[in-house]
Amino acid sequence: MLMFASSAPGRYNGRTMNLVYATPPEALEKYRGALDAAIKALAPPEPRGLYDMLRYHLGWADQAGQEVEGGSTGKALRPTLCFLTAEALGCPWPRAVTAAAALELVHNFSLIHDDIQDGDTERRGRPTVWSLWGVGPALWAGNAMRVLSDRALTSDGLPSAKGRQAARLLTQAYLEIIEGQYLDLEFERRTDIGVASYLDMISRKTGALIRCAVELGALVATDDSEATAALCAWGSHLGQAFQVRDDILGIWGNPALTGKPVGNDIRRKKKTFPVIHGFQHATGAALAALKAAYGPLAAGEEQVEEVLGALEETGAYREAQSLVERETGQAIEALGGVKTPLSPTAREQMVQLTTFLAHRDR
Amino acid sequence: MLMFASSAPGRYNGRTMNLVYATPPEALEKYRGALDAAIKALAPPEPRGLYDMLRYHLGWADQAGQEVEGGSTGKALRPTLCFLTAEALGCPWPRAVTAAAALELVHNFSLIHDDIQDGDTERRGRPTVWSLWGVGPALWAGNAMRVLSDRALTSDGLPSAKGRQAARLLTQAYLEIIEGQYLDLEFERRTDIGVASYLDMISRKTGALIRCAVELGALVATDDSEATAALCAWGSHLGQAFQVRDDILGIWGNPALTGKPVGNDIRRKKKTFPVIHGFQHATGAALAALKAAYGPLAAGEEQVEEVLGALEETGAYREAQSLVERETGQAIEALGGVKTPLSPTAREQMVQLTTFLAHRDR
Numbered sequence: 001m002l003m004f005a006s007s008a009p010g011r012y013n014g015r016t017m018n019l020v021y022a023t024p025p026e027a028l029e030k031y032r033g034a035l036d037a038a039i040k041a042l043a044p045p046e047p048r049g050l051y052d053m054l055r056y057h058l059g060w061a062d063q064a065g066q067e068v069e070g071g072s073t074g075k076a077l078r079p080t081l082c083f084l085t086a087e088a089l090g091c092p093w094p095r096a097v098t099a100a101a102a103l104e105l106v107h108n109f110s111l112i113h114d115d116i117q118d119g120d121t122e123r124r125g126r127p128t129v130w131s132l133w134g135v136g137p138a139l140w141a142g143n144a145m146r147v148l149s150d151r152a153l154t155s156d157g158l159p160s161a162k163g164r165q166a167a168r169l170l171t172q173a174y175l176e177i178i179e180g181q182y183l184d185l186e187f188e189r190r191t192d193i194g195v196a197s198y199l200d201m202i203s204r205k206t207g208a209l210i211r212c213a214v215e216l217g218a219l220v221a222t223d224d225s226e227a228t229a230a231l232c233a234w235g236s237h238l239g240q241a242f243q244v245r246d247d248i249l250g251i252w253g254n255p256a257l258t259g260k261p262v263g264n265d266i267r268r269k270k271k272t273f274p275v276i277h278g279f280q281h282a283t284g285a286a287l288a289a290l291k292a293a294y295g296p297l298a299a300g301e302e303q304v305e306e307v308l309g310a311l312e313e314t315g316a317y318r319e320a321q322s323l324v325e326r327e328t329g330q331a332i333e334a335l336g337g338v339k340t341p342l343s344p345t346a347r348e349q350m351v352q353l354t355t356f357l358a359h360r361d362r
Numbered sequence: 363m364l365m366f367a368s369s370a371p372g373r374y375n376g377r378t379m380n381l382v383y384a385t386p387p388e389a390l391e392k393y394r395g396a397l398d399a400a401i402k403a404l405a406p407p408e409p410r411g412l413y414d415m416l417r418y419h420l421g422w423a424d425q426a427g428q429e430v431e432g433g434s435t436g437k438a439l440r441p442t443l444c445f446l447t448a449e450a451l452g453c454p455w456p457r458a459v460t461a462a463a464a465l466e467l468v469h470n471f472s473l474i475h476d477d478i479q480d481g482d483t484e485r486r487g488r489p490t491v492w493s494l495w496g497v498g499p500a501l502w503a504g505n506a507m508r509v510l511s512d513r514a515l516t517s518d519g520l521p522s523a524k525g526r527q528a529a530r531l532l533t534q535a536y537l538e539i540i541e542g543q544y545l546d547l548e549f550e551r552r553t554d555i556g557v558a559s560y561l562d563m564i565s566r567k568t569g570a571l572i573r574c575a576v577e578l579g580a581l582v583a584t585d586d587s588e589a590t591a592a593l594c595a596w597g598s599h600l601g602q603a604f605q606v607r608d609d610i611l612g613i614w615g616n617p618a619l620t621g622k623p624v625g626n627d628i629r630r631k632k633k634t635f636p637v638i639h640g641f642q643h644a645t646g647a648a649l650a651a652l653k654a655a656y657g658p659l660a661a662g663e664e665q666v667e668e669v670l671g672a673l674e675e676t677g678a679y680r681e682a683q684s685l686v687e688r689e690t691g692q693a694i695e696a697l698g699g700v701k702t703p704l705s706p707t708a709r710e711q712m713v714q715l716t717t718f719l720a721h722r723d724r
Contacts, residue, residue, distance in 0.1 A: 044537075050544040113505065117498035135497065136479035140544045143475065143508075147537045150512070154530040160522040167529055168516040175406075175509045182412040182502045 025352040028075060031083045034094060035076060036060075038101040042148045053141035054148075057112055057129050074124065077242070078103040078213040080353070085217025085231055088346035089224070098156040099216040102170060105149035107209060110177055112142035117185065118268060125259040146174075158220070166219055173212035180205025187271040191279060191294050198276050199240065206246070207239030227340040234338075234350070237331035241324045242357050247272035248320050249361070251311070257362040263304040269294050273323065274316035278307075286310035328358040387714040390437060393445045396456060397438060398422075400463040404510045415503035416510075419474055419491050436486065439604070440465040440575040442715070447579025447593055450708035451586070460518040461578040464532060467511035469571060472539055474504035479547065480630060487621040508536070520582070528581055535574035542567025549633040553641060553656050560638050561602065568608070569601030589702040596700075596712070599693035603686045604719050609634035610682050611723070613673070619724040625666040631656050635685065636678035640669075648672035690720040 039058065043051045048065065055061035062068050079100035086096040114120075115128040116138055122128060130138035153167050183201040187193050214235035218228040249258050250265035251274055265272055271294075278290055289306035293299045299307070311317065331354050335347065342350075401420065405413045410427065417423035424430050441462035448458040476482075477490040478500055484490060492500035515529050545563040549555050576597035580590040611620050612627035613636055620626075627634055633656075640652055651668035655661045661669075673679065693716050697709065704712075 047541055047545055047548070049548055050541060113501050117501055136547050137544065139475050139479055139501070140540050140547070144537065144540045144544075146505075147533055147540060150529070150533040151537060154526060154533055160526050164516060164522050164526050164529070167512070167526070171509055171512040171516055175506065175513060178502050178506045178509060179409055179412060182499065182506075183409055185498050185502070186409070186411060 023356075025349055025356055027080050027084050027349040027353055028077075031080060031093065031100065032076065034097055035079050035083075035100055035104065038097045038152075039104060042101060042105070042152050049137075050140060050144055053129050053133055053137060054145055056132075057108060057141065057145075059124070059126075063127075063132055074104075074108070076104055077357075078107050078209055081210060081213040081235065081238075082217040082220075084346055084350055084353070085214045086221040088231075088342040088350060089218060089221035089227065089340070090343060091221030096217050096220045098152050098158075099166060099220055100213075102149040102153045103209065103213050103216065105145050105152070106170065106174055106177075109142045109145035109149065110181070110209075112138055112145060114181065116142070117181070122259065122261075162219060166216055169212050169215055169219065173208040176204040176208035180208065184270070188269045190271070191291065193271050193276050193279075195273075195276060195280075198271065198273060202240060202243040203236070206243040207236060210239035210242065211235040222340075224340055227338050230334055230338040233334035234331050234354075237327045237334060238354055238357065241327035241331060241354075244273050244320055244324045244327070245358060245360060247274060248317065248324070251275075251308070252317060254361060259362075263308065266293065266304045266307045267299050269299065274311050274320045275307075277316045277319050278311045278314045281314040281316075282310050286313045324358050328354055385718075387711055387718055389442050389446055389711040389715055390439075393442060393455065393462065394438065396459055397441050397445075397462055397466065400459045400514075401466060404463060404467070404514050411499075412502060412506055415491050415495055415499060416507055418494075419470060419503065419507075421486070421488075425489075425494055436466075436470070438466055439719075440469050440571055443572065443575040443597065443600075444579040444582075446708055446712055446715070447576045448583040450593075450704040450712060451580060451583035451589065451702070452705060453583030458579050458582045460514050460520075461528060461582055462575075464511040464515045465571065465575050465578065467507050467514070468532065468536055468539075471504045471507035471511070472543070472571075474500055474507060476543065478504075479543070484621065484623075524581060528578055531574050531577055531581065535570040538566040538570035542570065546632070550631045552633070553653065555633050555638050555641075557635075557638060557642075560633065560635060564605040565598070565602060568605040569598060572601035572604065573597040584702075586702055589700050592696055592700040595696035596693050596716075599689045599696060600716055600719065603689035603693060603716075606635050606682055606686045606689070607720060607722060609636060610679065610686070613637075613670070614679060616723060621724075625670065628655065628666045628669045629661050631661065636673050636682045637669075639678045639681050640673045640676045643676040643678075644672050648675045686720050690716055 040060070043054055045051070052061060052065035055065070056063060059070065059074075060067060082096050082100045082103055083093045087093045111123065112129050115123055116130045116135055120128055121131040128138075129141055133141070149170070150167070153170060154163065156163055156166070158166060180201050180203075183197075184205055187198075187201065211232055214231050215228065218224075218231055222228065247265070250260070250270065250272055251263060253260065253262075255262050261267075266275075275290070275294070279287070279294075282290055286309070289303070289310045293303040293307045332351055335350055335354075402422070405416055407413070414423060414427035417427070418425060421432065421436075422429060444458050444462045444465055445455045449455045473485065474491050477485055478492045478497055482490055483493040490500075491503055495503070511532070512529070515532060516525065518525055518528070520528060542563050542565075545559075546567055549560075549563065573594055576593050577590060580586075580593055584590065609627070612622070612632065612634060613625060615622065617624050623629075628637075637652070637656070641649070641656075644652055648671070651665070651672045655665040655669045694713055697712055697716075
């Protein structure tokens with residue numbers, strides 16, 4: 001129960017979580033310094049104003065371009081998965097640093113454009129890039145982030161064939177992210193989304209880059225296609241679990257931890273898993289409340305409360321968290337299916353990270 | 363004189379143009395069918411709504427996603443340069459088709475994001491993507507365009523090392539485009555831009571992809587680095603001439619031909635070459651008019667007229683067109699510097715195209 005950071009704790013009705021992995025696994029910190037240094041080295045010195053926006057978004061500079069203490073604020077999940085995978089396969093993790101940096105840049109690129117798309121003014125507790133510099137500059141800041149990622153990958157010391165394969169994988173993942181983002185946006189206007197369409201959408205929007213992180217880690221480390229496939233299955237399930245947990249935090253998360261307002265996704269009419277479940281199982285007044293809140297008019301604070309009530313009635317939280325745990329279980333099972341011996345320390349970190357993500361509160 | 367399509371013909375005071383290349387060179391049509399087919403084959407079937415925006419932007423579909431006759435409406439300059447270069451170096455031009463398609467997609471990507479940035483509602487005589495579908499979907503449509511370009515290039519049949527080099531070149535060009543776009547935007551708020559800064563900005567914003575088109579054509583065709591460098595010099599000068607001619611059309615172009623309103627760039631406060639020249643040479647009332655029109659307030663129709671007057675007074679058109687012709691001359695000279703024998707037909711088309719672009723009216 002301690003794991004669940006809810007702004008409405010009384011509503012939580014799921015089973016008690018295993019508390020073993022209540023603290024973030026070491027892996028989320030271990031590679032941080034090397035990752036940050038690699039990304040910092042990728043940003044060209046000028047035009048200063050352009051790259052200042054990147055440094056600001058990554059948490060390294062303030063709005064005036066002055067360096068700030070503390071560094072980046074994201075979880076750096078994708079780089080961590082890439083490093084861990086390489087390490088598990090017996091490869092010195094620093095060899096994966098370029099791929100890891102490229103992944104983090106692509107992820108942050110998508111966040112900058114995402115914030116423009118959604119008109120979000122806050123991210124990680126700070127004003128978003130577009131809200132400070134305007135849509136035009138933010139567009140180019142995002143684009144620059146993405147292209148620095150490409151440039152890193154095409155200039156990495158990998159042998160030509162592997163380098164090309166790495167670029168191909170990242171490009172494919174990126175195309176899937178775009179398709180997923182587009183579908184996510186399209187779903188906002190619809191109330192007839194089924195669970196299958198939703199799962200397909202998140203496997204592109206979020207899953208693609210997480211799978212790609214694992215696959216790039218494997219590509220750097222090995223030619224063993226069987227191990228790669230099994231590890232990708234781990235990444236696949238982990239990605240689905242990660243996004244559904246994100247959906248939960250988007251509705252019931254603690255604003256002090258998530259950096260986003262309470263009920264943020266409700267106000268934005270996001271068709272996340274709990275809402276889709278709600279639409280499929282609500283009846284009477286609860287269904288009417290959902291239809292009103294997700295209709296064409298803006299949702300007011302009262303409607304946010306009504307939606308929370310309707311979701312409670314249909315057991316949406318419990319259902320969502322049990323999907324998270326099912327996917328988490330399958331992820332760990334997939335790890336068990338890797339026939340090649342993995343480094344025991346890295347393997348333990350993989351399990352710990354997978355379990356931690358299912359219960360994270362930010 | 364006939365070459366100059368001005369909405370205010372009395373103002374034109376430049377020297378009489380050579381009329382030999384008044385009609386578009388064949389090269390701009392020759393590769394068109396193959397190029398369109400290649401690009402069409404690159405767009406995935408779904409999500410339908412996402413790729414319908416791409417088809418619409420490229421002129422292949424209407425707003426409802428229905429196929430339209432007539433096909434794409436752009437000049438396809440960059441693909442043409444790529445094909446021509448490959449052909450001039452004795453390579454069958456169809457080998458350059460993937461690179462050419464990738465170039466055209468990157469170019470169109472930048473147009474979609476450019477229209478968002480500038481809030482432009484019309485392009486090539488049709489409503490822009492964002493003005494029809496909104497900023498969010500247009501963002502992803504542009505991003506998808508760019509990533510299809512990457513995907514084409516990383517999956518092309520080129521040998522690994524060349525394929526990687528092609529990706530590296532396109533990525534580098536793309537980064538320069540972004541930097542140039544960013545600077546262009548930054549210049550809108552400044553009135554102290556010198557000619558050198560302007561030339562640097564356009565060599566990124568426009569020149570980078572034009573040079574890259576030539577370099578990719580050469581990469582497909584040859585390992586001859588001397589010929590490649592000389593041809594790139596051709597592309598470099600051609601790019602500068604192309605952009606300054608574009609600046610001229612943005613102020614004095616005929617709206618019926620350019621598809622943009624009269625004085626469009628003045629209203630948008632674009633610091634194009636004629637305006638920079640104006641700021642440097644205007645005095646008294648003319649300088650005051652420029653300062654007012656390019657200040658923080660929106661420029662009204664009266665101010666557009668005043669700017670046209672001030673530019674006339676400083677001979678901005680003549681100065682701009684003479685820069686176009688100087689760069690055009692250097693481009694043709696650079697072609698003369700290629701020591702490897704070029705295919706005479708392709709070479710003649712290169713000269714014709716270079717000269718045509720200096721006098722184009724759309």
